[in-house]
Amino acid sequence: MSYKLLFHILILLIPVTLKAETPADVAWDSQLTVRTLDNGFRYIAYNSETDSDPFNLRLIVHVGSVDDELRGMAHNIEHMVFRANKAYAGNTIYNYLDLLGWRTGLQVNALTRQSETQFMVRTRPDDALNLEQSIDLLANIAFNASLLDEDWQVERNVILEEMRLGDSLAGRVNELKKKVVRNNSRYADRPTIGLKEDVQNTTIEDIRAFYETFYVPANMTLIVTGNIDLKVLDSAVNETFGKQPFSPAPVRDYVELPLKEQLYIGKVQDPQGVSSIVSTGFRSPLEPYTTMEGLYQRFQIYFLRRLASRQVRQQMSFYENVDINSLSLVFEESTAQRQVLALAARTPDHDLGLKAVLTEIERLKQNGLNREAFEQLKADARQSVERNRTLVTQRNFQQWEDKITTAVMQQGILEDYEVRASRTLQWIDDLTLSELNERLNELLSADDQFIYYQVPGGIERDLPSQQQVKAFKARLPAKKLPLAQAPEPSQEADNALTEKEQEPVRIDWSSLPAASEPPPFTKKSWPETGVQQWTLDNGYSVVWLKQPTRDNKLYIRTIDNGGYLNSQNPEWMNKAAVQVWQQTDLSPVSAEHLQGWQGQNGIEWSWTHREHQLDRGAVIEADKLDKLIRLYTARQSLWQFSESDFEQLMDTLSTSIQAMSEPQEALNTLETLDHSAFKDIMRTFAQQPATLYIVGEATKAQIAGQVLPYLATLTTSKPFTMAAATPAPEGSERRVDYIHPQGKATVTINGHSTLSWKPETSFYISALNPIIQRALRNELRHRLGGVYRVQFEMQLNQNDQLTTRLEFTTNPGRVDELIAASEGVLNNLENVIASENLDRVRDDIDFAESLRMADANTWLRRLILSFKRYQSPQYLHTMQQLSQSIDAEQLTSMAEQIFPLKSQRIFIGLPVNKK
Numbered sequence: 001m002s003y004k005l006l007f008h009i010l011i012l013l014i015p016v017t018l019k020a021e022t023p024a025d026v027a028w029d030s031q032l033t034v035r036t037l038d039n040g041f042r043y044i045a046y047n048s049e050t051d052s053d054p055f056n057l058r059l060i061v062h063v064g065s066v067d068d069e070l071r072g073m074a075h076n077i078e079h080m081v082f083r084a085n086k087a088y089a090g091n092t093i094y095n096y097l098d099l100l101g102w103r104t105g106l107q108v109n110a111l112t113r114q115s116e117t118q119f120m121v122r123t124r125p126d127d128a129l130n131l132e133q134s135i136d137l138l139a140n141i142a143f144n145a146s147l148l149d150e151d152w153q154v155e156r157n158v159i160l161e162e163m164r165l166g167d168s169l170a171g172r173v174n175e176l177k178k179k180v181v182r183n184n185s186r187y188a189d190r191p192t193i194g195l196k197e198d199v200q201n202t203t204i205e206d207i208r209a210f211y212e213t214f215y216v217p218a219n220m221t222l223i224v225t226g227n228i229d230l231k232v233l234d235s236a237v238n239e240t241f242g243k244q245p246f247s248p249a250p251v252r253d254y255v256e257l258p259l260k261e262q263l264y265i266g267k268v269q270d271p272q273g274v275s276s277i278v279s280t281g282f283r284s285p286l287e288p289y290t291t292m293e294g295l296y297q298r299f300q301i302y303f304l305r306r307l308a309s310r311q312v313r314q315q316m317s318f319y320e321n322v323d324i325n326s327l328s329l330v331f332e333e334s335t336a337q338r339q340v341l342a343l344a345a346r347t348p349d350h351d352l353g354l355k356a357v358l359t360e361i362e363r364l365k366q367n368g369l370n371r372e373a374f375e376q377l378k379a380d381a382r383q384s385v386e387r388n389r390t391l392v393t394q395r396n397f398q399q400w401e402d403k404i405t406t407a408v409m410q411q412g413i414l415e416d417y418e419v420r421a422s423r424t425l426q427w428i429d430d431l432t433l434s435e436l437n438e439r440l441n442e443l444l445s446a447d448d449q450f451i452y453y454q455v456p457g458g459i460e461r462d463l464p465s466q467q468q469v470k471a472f473k474a475r476l477p478a479k480k481l482p483l484a485q486a487p488e489p490s491q492e493a494d495n496a497l498t499e500k501e502q503e504p505v506r507i508d509w510s511s512l513p514a515a516s517e518p519p520p521f522t523k524k525s526w527p528e529t530g531v532q533q534w535t536l537d538n539g540y541s542v543v544w545l546k547q548p549t550r551d552n553k554l555y556i557r558t559i560d561n562g563g564y565l566n567s568q569n570p571e572w573m574n575k576a577a578v579q580v581w582q583q584t585d586l587s588p589v590s591a592e593h594l595q596g597w598q599g600q601n602g603i604e605w606s607w608t609h610r611e612h613q614l615d616r617g618a619v620i621e622a623d624k625l626d627k628l629i630r631l632y633t634a635r636q637s638l639w640q641f642s643e644s645d646f647e648q649l650m651d652t653l654s655t656s657i658q659a660m661s662e663p664q665e666a667l668n669t670l671e672t673l674d675h676s677a678f679k680d681i682m683r684t685f686a687q688q689p690a691t692l693y694i695v696g697e698a699t700k701a702q703i704a705g706q707v708l709p710y711l712a713t714l715t716t717s718k719p720f721t722m723a724a725a726t727p728a729p730e731g732s733e734r735r736v737d738y739i740h741p742q743g744k745a746t747v748t749i750n751g752h753s754t755l756s757w758k759p760e761t762s763f764y765i766s767a768l769n770p771i772i773q774r775a776l777r778n779e780l781r782h783r784l785g786g787v788y789r790v791q792f793e794m795q796l797n798q799n800d801q802l803t804t805r806l807e808f809t810t811n812p813g814r815v816d817e818l819i820a821a822s823e824g825v826l827n828n829l830e831n832v833i834a835s836e837n838l839d840r841v842r843d844d845i846d847f848a849e850s851l852r853m854a855d856a857n858t859w860l861r862r863l864i865l866s867f868k869r870y871q872s873p874q875y876l877h878t879m880q881q882l883s884q885s886i887d888a889e890q891l892t893s894m895a896e897q898i899f900p901l902k903s904q905r906i907f908i909g910l911p912v913n914k915k
Contacts, residue, residue, distance in 0.1 A: 040218025055226030072194015084146035101840020139240035157785035278353030281342035289412025368437035519712030539689030554696035562614035728752035751804035751901035
């Protein structure tokens, strides 16, 4: 949890008293169990007492990059503790998690910050490890890492790959800003991931010494939330963390940002940077969160942040005729007891920007804050406290974990809400504007100040001297600086807008045809699944799954053959025709008027134009089905497209086509296109017969009276013939581009194969995906140390085309080695599958399915797939047994049908200097 995260509006819930000096005890919420063992280990627990809740664990080790001597050491430890472990006979934590069927990044995760390292366990009900076993896992990570040199030789390369992957302009610029904002501290030169030269020079002895110093019980806090037995928790903690001997927590007196009287001036410039900013800031001390004084200061800052930031933005009217693009004021709690306030101007003229930020600081000092805004914010704050009385009672165990973690990271306490609320309300009542202005002036007059110029790459810019800055600031108080007046909204305009918003939008649907008699249809029913189908003579079909939805709404999609890849027209023309058709006026109503009607009625079709189908969807209240179908019917039959519309379209299309890689053929086609021809193309899309799928508690009467009569009136034409997919050429092709900075290579391997599509086959493909992903990670990262992250995905589409995509970033010198290694994994999956914990795979699928099946969209999607393949709801029945049909033989057979890939395209990106 970053120190940058403050309480925001919930800071109002911090316990306060009217006078900061009034002594008071700040106590943990009574719903929490807080204990400290004799060896200094602390744990904080929240028992949700909800049987359906799992539990979460978060172990915070109070060590981060700020503690590094060799930069990157805390992060190195976070990696190494997942390697060999004494508690598992030298086996790695990674292997142990694989045996459980758990995944790093999902059930178990870790992260290193500047001031702490965190290890998280996320479970589900009846998971592979219970509470005691999960606590034992964290204790083994904390105290029993083997820290072997052979492991470090591999993991060092993984960390270097993480550096290679994470290098970005934004990251580099943030580190440069940190050197200024947190100058004269360890934060300024200790990035969390470390420095390459330090990581390369680190030995296993360095790692062991760091682990022994900082990974001691007195330097740890465990947070436990969810459905837990407190007696079991106490016993488990005492039997694991409690068995460790006492060792004092390291003295970390460098964690707080040091303050001194100074004006620090620096430059932020990266060769690839484009931003141009001037910022001036002030660093001030804060009292601890565990004191009334400290809580009171944060309360004031809550008001100051909102009032002063808004007021600064309003002063932009003074800079309308000069090159100042924006002004902003930010408050940041850089560490638990330090406040940074900074005002920035975005401008290409740094000298002008410096004058602007210094002027606006003085303007704030002279004028203070706006009283009307202050009184309004007090009223809003009171309402927020009252709203949160309800919200706090709805807090789930995960939110409790977040709140406790925030309190621990702020070196504070999570107090009882009612205690906080009652104090806060009194505090709000007695807060005065003069008090806030006095506090604002204190912050803007802090002795510890900084200025930085952020300069685009390649531009020379001299920094101002301290004497120049001080001389300009000294002249400012002699000049009265007025406040810009905030624009007042017109009352008349507001009233007119309100009346317009409230006035119902009506549409005369009399021109919309509807069958005067029930239309002829054929009907099928599948009582075992609750599905019924009506097919009309014009090719339209309605498929309805009667099933309750969580929100009692109807989930609807229409699918037709109007994809943009067909044998009739080029792709660009099909896309344009559908986009224009979607936005045209209708004969009863303009597009603008229609939008207002849709908003008032909560009715809208969302359009997705795919390669081989046009897919439209909506979610509505059941009593609005008739309006939704009227809108659909009107869009199919009453759209309008004039000559003037066509002329505007031609200009747009010409511009778009010229941006294509090979535009000439399209431009030639465009030259021959006229209004009538394009309108005919639009009409062919509008006349594609569709299947309307509905999931929810509609009624037969609604289908018969509000759906079928309208669909039956629609004119349809022959469904499009979809353009046949071009099979990928067999064999392997390799392409190399020289595009990256020095020391970086990327590899993307796209594979293609043919496999008969069925929903069930797609299901088995999805079951194979995480198995293959894990095998590639174990080989390329854990064994070879060649990558930090490897991504793999395999998909089977409804046109019998199977595609795979493998991606990783690595050292340019290891590209061929890792490509060969990945092919070795993919072509020998039989052993991988045989070693998998398939019981866990099935459990994972069942758990994921239990979540998915609560979503009506899942049923709708699978209803569509079933009718696509079987013209019946067969898949709705078979899908419920699929997970239990997964076994090694079945998965191995599937893998053997796919690998080795018959077609493979390898794209390699290498450094420019290797060309």
